[in-house]
Amino acid sequence: MSLSEDTDPSEQRAAARPAASNAQLSRVTFNRLELHRILNLYGRMVAEGEWRDYAIDFLRDRAVFSVFRRASEVPIYRIEKDPRLARKQGMYSVISATGLILRRGHELERVLLVIDRKLAVV
DSSP: OOOOTTOOHHHHHHHHHHHHHHHHHTSOOOOHHHHHHHHHHHHHHHHTTSOOEEEEEEOSSOEEEEEESSTTSOOSEEEEEOGGGTTTTOSEEEEETTSOEEEEESOHHHHHTTTOTTTSOO
8 A cells, every 4th residue: 555645644544443443343242240250250260279371252253261271271161152042052151172062051150050160059
């Protein structure tokens, strides 16, 4: 892209800005309550020495919270939010390191019970 003397560079940046904001709007994210619930569980598991690290990915079709025992490993659990499944099996799921879906449902609280030992019935 070449600039002539008549062109103001700030106008080009301003023209590119709406495209960048539209890209952000098309991402799936966890809302504040969902993230609060997930991070509370994460904090308890870190205090117990079970988990050490996490990663959050906001993708175009789903949001993923990955939990690691060590930073160099594959995630031991992935907590996913996929809005396309909201009217089917439920948009929340917990997936193990092997790719097995441990639980899927419409409510995050109930889905997290599969890995939340404190609240699970024995």
